[in-house]
Amino acid sequence: MSDQHFDTRAIHAGQAFDPTTGAIIPPIYQTSTFVQDGIGGFRGGYEYNRAGNPTRTALETQLASLEGGEHARSFASGLAAEDALLRSILQPGDHVILGNDVYGGTYRLLTRIFGKWGVETTTLELSDLDAVRAALRPTTKIVWVETPSNPLLKIADIAGLAELAHTAGAAVVVDNTFASPALQRPFEHGADVVVHSTTKYLGGHSDVLGGAVVLRDDALLEEVAFQQFAVGAVSAPLDAWLTTRGIKTLGVRMQRHSENAQAIAEWAGTRPEFETVYYPGLASHPGHDIAAAQMSSFGGMVSLALADGAAAARAYVESTRLFQLAESLGGVESLIGYPPEMTHASVRGTALAVPENIVRLSVGIESAGDLIADLEEALGRITR
Ligand code: PLP
Numbered sequence: 295m296s297d298q299h300f301d302t303r304a305i306h307a308g309q310a311f312d313p314t315t316g317a318i319i320p321p322i323y324q325t326s327t328f329v330q331d332g333i334g335g336f337r338g339g340y341e342y343n344r345a346g347n348p349t350r351t352a353l354e355t356q357l358a359s360l361e362g363g364e365h366a367r368s369f370a371s372g373l374a375a376e377d378a379l380l381r382s383i384l385q386p387g388d389h390v391i392l393g394n395d396v397y398g399g400t401y402r403l404l405t406r407i408f409g410k411w412g413v414e415t416t417t418l419e420l421s422d423l424d425a426v427r428a429a430l431r432p433t434t435k436i437v438w439v440e441t442p443s444n445p446l447l448k449i450a451d452i453a454g455l456a457e458l459a460h461t462a463g464a465a466v467v468v469d470n471t472f473a474s475p476a477l478q479r480p481f482e483h484g485a486d487v488v489v490h491s492t493t494k495y496l497g498g499h500s501d502v503l504g505g506a507v508v509l510r511d512d513a514l515l516e517e518v519a520f521q522q523f524a525v526g527a528v529s530a531p532l533d534a535w536l537t538t539r540g541i542k543t544l545g546v547r548m549q550r551h552s553e554n555a556q557a558i559a560e561w562a563g564t565r566p567e568f569e570t571v572y573y574p575g576l577a578s579h580p581g582h583d584i585a586a587a588q589m590s591s592f593g594g595m596v597s598l599a600l601a602d603g604a605a606a607a608r609a610y611v612e613s614t615r616l617f618q619l620a621e622s623l624g625g626v627e628s629l630i631g632y633p634p635e636m637t638h639a640s641v642r643g644t645a646l647a648v649p650e651n652i653v654r655l656s657v658g659i660e661s662a663g664d665l666i667a668d669l670e671e672a673l674g675r676i677t678r
Pocket of ligand 1: 371372373374397399400440444469471472490491492493503504505622637
């Protein structure tokens with residue numbers, strides 16, 4: 295299986311047909327428990343749904359294969375996956391290096407939950423390798439990398455960071471939510487662990503919440519699996535099944551998301567209403583060369599800074615018609631958001647606060663022409 299092409303594995307890894315009925319699609323094992331043939335006589339190795347479920351195994355096999363990991367564990371949400379991973383690695387007194395542009399919930403989890411537990415976090419510009427080298431401490435256990443980052447689409451050099459972190463005995467964790475394994479496979483660049491909010495591109499249809507940890511290390515898998523079992527934030531069978539179904543079309547979706555986003559970013563670059571266009575597919579983006587080296591396309595997320603400031607940005611997100619105003623990203627339908635008061639409200643007033651004149655687009659797979667027309671008409675509505 296592992297030497298097959300990505301798109302083939304997306305459809306077949308972990309997805310063997312049901313041998314009892316011949317159903318082409320593996321069933322949703324909507325069950326809480328499994329009958330034992332005598333005490334401890336587990337027919338398929340399954341005992342209780344918090345410990346494992348065949349529908350979840352199907353998703354975990356698919357995820358591990360696509361990322362090029364050995365193992366994956368699927369969770370009830372991306373943050374639940376992050377929490378289990380952090381509990382598995384960190385002890386009180388440990389230190390984490392985090393990019394200075396990151397999903398607000400990750401920053402909140404590290405500083406407000408793990409901070410109380412005695413974990414220290416340093417946020418810095420991950421593209422500055424000298425700054426990262428200087429920030430590493432004997433207690434640094436994790437360099438946490440989001441690339442492209444949320445919402446400013448900053449690019450970090452995974453291989454460069456891995457070299458630095460490994461010299462200091464720290465692990466590199468990559469949140470691969472924005473790129474997905476269709477465009478970027480962090481293990482190929484030296485990462486130790488990959489995490490996902492599968493709610494986004496992997497699920498792909500805005501109908502399910504989920505998260506994943508993908509690993510290569512057996513000992514760490516054991517700890518993550520223990521945390522999952524002991525704490526309990528597992529994905530439900532139906533949620534795992536929906537995510538599996540979404541993943542089958544990941545490759546073609548990501549290609550179309552990327553093409554549409556590139557077209558929108560290029561159009562936005564011609565409009566004076568936008569003072570900055572954040573998209574790593576533009577040659578003018580400071581991380582473009584690294585992105586081109588570690589990604590196969592640049593993804594579906596674009597952020598735009600309105601030249602007329604915060605009021606214009608707030609008005610703009612309420613003026614589009616096709617782009618719906620909503621949290622989240624990665625679905626087939628286009629969304630628009632105002633990060634300072636939505637996805638990044640939790641970092642407002644901190645060192646991670648995002649510009650107040652920014653809007654974030656999750657570019658869907660509709661017709662690029664219709665999307666650009668919507669964005670253009672909305673400009674007309676706010677400048678009238
Ligand atoms: N990581 C990134 C990059 C995200 O954008 C999000 C959510 O927006 C998360 C993690 C958290 O995932 P979830 O909302 O599934 O808990």
